[in-house]
Amino acid sequence: MPKIVDHDKYRKELLSKCFDLFAQKGYSAITMREIAQDIGVSTGTLYHYFANKKALFEQLVQEISRQNMLMATAELQKTQTLQERIEALGRFLAENEDYFIKQLLLWVNFCQHQDSKEMRLSGGFKCTIKQYQQWIYDFLNIDDPVLISLVLNLSNGLILERLLKDESISITEQCVLLSKILTINI
């Protein structure tokens, strides 16, 4: 009998530990050795759980996207009025700012390498984006696709601003404005 290890559970633990690293340095700039060292295993172990670097990255993107959706749903389910929900969304973004910046970096990275002969199996990825939109739709209870897009793009824009600039406008303030806009336009 081999060492008793929940292979799948451990795999996901390793994935979680990789998140920061990939976000900080980008797919091509990290090395497998760095990853291994940083998460405290040997390269051999890394390859025991992931076929190669590409597979590791793809599984990371999927796992993070899955986690993100779960978090968001859990967080926002307790709200009632549109007003409340916009505020909750804003709070959620503000509180997990770093997380979302990292996720954004991951996604952009993923798109970049997806187009260059690699990572084609990514049906799961585009799908994740769609689920996201659908989720906003369900959650905010907005019908107009232009408005949904507005909310999504503004959210992403806010995150991007955080990444690109040193001092950014407060997310809360933006959300107050967003709330006003939505209230008027629905």
Added chain:
Amino acid sequence: MPKIVDHDKYRKELLSKCFDLFAQKGYSAITMREIAQDIGVSTGTLYHYFANKKALFEQLVQEISRQNMLMATAELQKTQTLQERIEALGRFLAENEDYFIKQLLLWVNFCQHQDSKEMRLSGGFKCTIKQYQQWIYDFLNIDDPVLISLVLNLSNGLILERLLKDESISITEQCVLLSKILTINI
């Protein structure tokens, strides 16, 4: 005026030719050989004009940002009313969609590598972002920083949507909405 003018002009030509390559594959994934081959010179020549890969990339980011500003100013200077300007901004984004996507990729890439012990000289970069904001400010003649941020973030969000999704909402439609919002809130 001996060769020094030609040298600088040629350097900028080389930079322009690198833009697509860096945007498509990302800083770390591209090799100097690929770049050289793609733009039709030898690696030796590349190193004759740029101290190293990092310097090449930094100069590229600066050059592209500079060009972008020039383009935008030229394009939008002929407008008058706020209504017109919003429309012009929307048209500008829509017409240069690919260009802005590439620029976004470049910027994200730049931020990623800037934090990892390299590319510290990037005062010029943060500065570029500020100029951008200032330019929107001057151009749209909006005082409220929250509103400026809204315009910038929505623009970036739109570009990001283009990158991440297959089918996106029309930029024009979004701008119609944006126009309405701004008109009401000013």
Added chain:
Amino acid sequence: MPKIVDHDKYRKELLSKCFDLFAQKGYSAITMREIAQDIGVSTGTLYHYFANKKALFEQLVQEISRQNMLMATAELQKTQTLQERIEALGRFLAENEDYFIKQLLLWVNFCQHQDSKEMRLSGGFKCTIKQYQQWIYDFLNIDDPVLISLVLNLSNGLILERLLKDESISITEQCVLLSKILTINI
């Protein structure tokens, strides 16, 4: 203008220097680093001249086979009678014993790796063997294919004996016997 180097000539020089190494250790057991070190270049240079290890080995086999044929033809062309030729063949084998052992090792190695999903382009190799046979045929002026085979197989058997055993029978003695056999059977 780059360093002036006759690329093809230098490539062949490198190949010649690899011969002993591949024969001694076998294809899979040598490393590219060992080869590079042993022939006095860097691994980078090795890869500048050969696409990969497999290609290096294939070119080596072809080059050695080609050289071998040239040597043999040059050596044996000056003989007249069958008697003389058998003696010359024996002398040739005896004098280049080490060379032929190495060639045999190369060939066996080649066959082994050729069958395992790699090295399929080896039309040139089987062809080399046929040329060899044809050359013996032309040279010894023997019609009977059974006799040709006898000569070839005995030659190879002699070489193999050299490889497998510590003390072997003298090649010359064997050739005296061979000569007698051929004289009788023609």
Added chain:
Amino acid sequence: MPKIVDHDKYRKELLSKCFDLFAQKGYSAITMREIAQDIGVSTGTLYHYFANKKALFEQLVQEISRQNMLMATAELQKTQTLQERIEALGRFLAENEDYFIKQLLLWVNFCQHQDSKEMRLSGGFKCTIKQYQQWIYDFLNIDDPVLISLVLNLSNGLILERLLKDESISITEQCVLLSKILTINI
């Protein structure tokens, strides 16, 4: 008699199952994992029965050589005249062609790695070759060492021809000729 008998018997079973694998890919090209997988045990088990890869290979060579000798003796013991024996030898070679090719590959491999700082304990190997020769000597009842060598080398040459060429001369035909030669020369 506790488990020691089973242990040894199982060890030899494992060895037998390795034969094809080593012959096909060669010592260095095969991995312990491949071997384990192919013969249906874990790598742990492999290391339970063999100290390391080298030991496994050495024991394989010895075991195969031992088996070969047994087979040959059994097969050829029932013959009487020289004529019969030559024919029996030919038939034996022809019927076990694949086996002999594999054995040849093993031997060549063994010699190659024996010289490179490893596998020095190979007294048993050279010894095997000598036994082989002695056995031919006893069996064919030939005194002249030159003739013995002829028979051995021709046999090995025939096997080698099988390995190196696609279509080879029939072993039987060669043996008819060999028979004639021997008859004349004794």
Added chain:
DNA sequence: AATGAATGAGCGTTCATTCAT
């Protein structure tokens, strides 16, 4: 100014081997 041959550190990955179970 321009070339591309040369370098060697470092990359992704593999593999013989160990050892807790």
Added chain:
DNA sequence: TATGAATGAACGCTCATTCAT
């Protein structure tokens, strides 16, 4: 006895960079 997860040195190969021409 038997397993397979874990290790890390070493593999084939790449790449930013240098430099003789």
